[in-house]
Amino acid sequence: MYIPKIYKSEDSELMKKIISENGFALLITGKEKLSATHSMFLLNENENGFYLETHISKGNFQAKVLQNGDEVLCDFLGAHAYISSSWYDHENVSTWNYEAVQIRGTVELMTDEELYEHLRKLTFKYEKIQKCPVFMENMGDEFVREEMKGAFGLMIIPTEMFIVQKLSQNRKEEDFKNIISQLENGDENEREIAKKMKRINKF
Amino acid sequence: MYIPKIYKSEDSELMKKIISENGFALLITGKEKLSATHSMFLLNENENGFYLETHISKGNFQAKVLQNGDEVLCDFLGAHAYISSSWYDHENVSTWNYEAVQIRGTVELMTDEELYEHLRKLTFKYEKIQKCPVFMENMGDEFVREEMKGAFGLMIIPTEMFIVQKLSQNRKEEDFKNIISQLENGDENEREIAKKMKRINKF
Numbered sequence: 001m002y003i004p005k006i007y008k009s010e011d012s013e014l015m016k017k018i019i020s021e022n023g024f025a026l027l028i029t030g031k032e033k034l035s036a037t038h039s040m041f042l043l044n045e046n047e048n049g050f051y052l053e054t055h056i057s058k059g060n061f062q063a064k065v066l067q068n069g070d071e072v073l074c075d076f077l078g079a080h081a082y083i084s085s086s087w088y089d090h091e092n093v094s095t096w097n098y099e100a101v102q103i104r105g106t107v108e109l110m111t112d113e114e115l116y117e118h119l120r121k122l123t124f125k126y127e128k129i130q131k132c133p134v135f136m137e138n139m140g141d142e143f144v145r146e147e148m149k150g151a152f153g154l155m156i157i158p159t160e161m162f163i164v165q166k167l168s169q170n171r172k173e174e175d176f177k178n179i180i181s182q183l184e185n186g187d188e189n190e191r192e193i194a195k196k197m198k199r200i201n202k203f
Numbered sequence: 204m205y206i207p208k209i210y211k212s213e214d215s216e217l218m219k220k221i222i223s224e225n226g227f228a229l230l231i232t233g234k235e236k237l238s239a240t241h242s243m244f245l246l247n248e249n250e251n252g253f254y255l256e257t258h259i260s261k262g263n264f265q266a267k268v269l270q271n272g273d274e275v276l277c278d279f280l281g282a283h284a285y286i287s288s289s290w291y292d293h294e295n296v297s298t299w300n301y302e303a304v305q306i307r308g309t310v311e312l313m314t315d316e317e318l319y320e321h322l323r324k325l326t327f328k329y330e331k332i333q334k335c336p337v338f339m340e341n342m343g344d345e346f347v348r349e350e351m352k353g354a355f356g357l358m359i360i361p362t363e364m365f366i367v368q369k370l371s372q373n374r375k376e377e378d379f380k381n382i383i384s385q386l387e388n389g390d391e392n393e394r395e396i397a398k399k400m401k402r403i404n405k406f
Binding site for chain 2 (some may be wrong): 018029038057063072075080084091126130131133140188
């Protein structure tokens with residue numbers, strides 16, 4: 001990912017928000033061959049800083065080759081929207097606005113207990129907002145242990161982190177405001193980008 | 204990406220639809236280091252079959268290292284939604300439904316004329332639905348040629364293609380129908396998954 005300075009963020013709160021809201025993200029590896037899997041991520045923090053957790057199927061090629069210390073790249077794409085140059089008052093090319101986080105890191109394979117704890121937290125995150133939540137604690141322990149046999153859990157210890165917030169910061173006031181009004185009439189993604197543009201409060 | 208048989212599709216129309224509707228996708232490379240860039244893709248077809256087109260900034264690391272014949276992986280994620288196990292009538296774990304396409308292929312760098320044609324088609328695709336479309340043909344040729352200097356255009360000739368359509372095909376009728384009704388009350392992504400589940404018409 002190439003991030004021109006104007007779109008680069010160092011805001012760890014923004015990073016946490018993008019990861020938390022877009023936890024169905026991409027686990028990318030290059031071991032033996034380029035591979036990428038959509039999986040559910042959690043961001044955690046301990047005394048050494050942030051780290052990611054995810055799990056994939058043991059049937060997955062990545063699960064067969066990944067070992068402690070291997071490098072992976074994780075991609076979290078947030079809201080994104082096409083920005084038409086027809087919304088500017090001058091000739092220009094169209095583009096895409098988006099927020100994303102990429103984390104490069106090294107793999108640490110989970111023990112069974114770490115995998116259990118990961119699944120418990122993951123289930124809690126998504127179930128707590130359901131009408132009749134089903135937490136891991138409500139499931140039979142035997143059932144959970146059986147399900148876990150098919151899962152390959154890993155932690156990713158960051159070595160590099162990129163936060164991109166491309167929100168037309170390079171535009172002048174009139175164009176910036178017009179982009180927002182155009183997006184406000186769009187779909188959820190577009191309205192979300194409009195909200196984010198308002199929030200950076202460039203003018 | 205690991206695709207259990209039940210979720211694997213060979214439907215090239217579905218593949219085309221997913222790519223076309225999710226053209227802001229991920230270009231993944233492993234040359235020198237794992238890298239991934241969100242960029243705008245087009246799917247094209249010639250007498251040899253399908254191929255992808257995209258462009259990235261010349262400032263991008265990938266643009267500095269990619270050469271003809273290098274391997275890349277492209278990931279197109281379509282609609283996706285969390286599926287709560289609380290919607291089933293029996294104990295189970297939660298999951299995520301989604302549609303995605305991954306294309307592994309080899310790079311062919313664009314000539315200036317191919318890049319021009321790529322940008323013309325890309326602009327047309329997104330501008331034709333705008334109220335006051337700005338097509339490349341409407342832009343000054345000098346301006347376009349100047350903008351093109353910053354762009355690195357590439358074609359990707361597929362060597363492997365994966366189409367995943369994970370839509371609760373493994374569920375029995377009652378659960379399948381309940382998942383649809385739950386998703387129909389959700390956000391755009393969730394309603395889209397509900398529509399797709401109805402369309403596969405499992406029952």
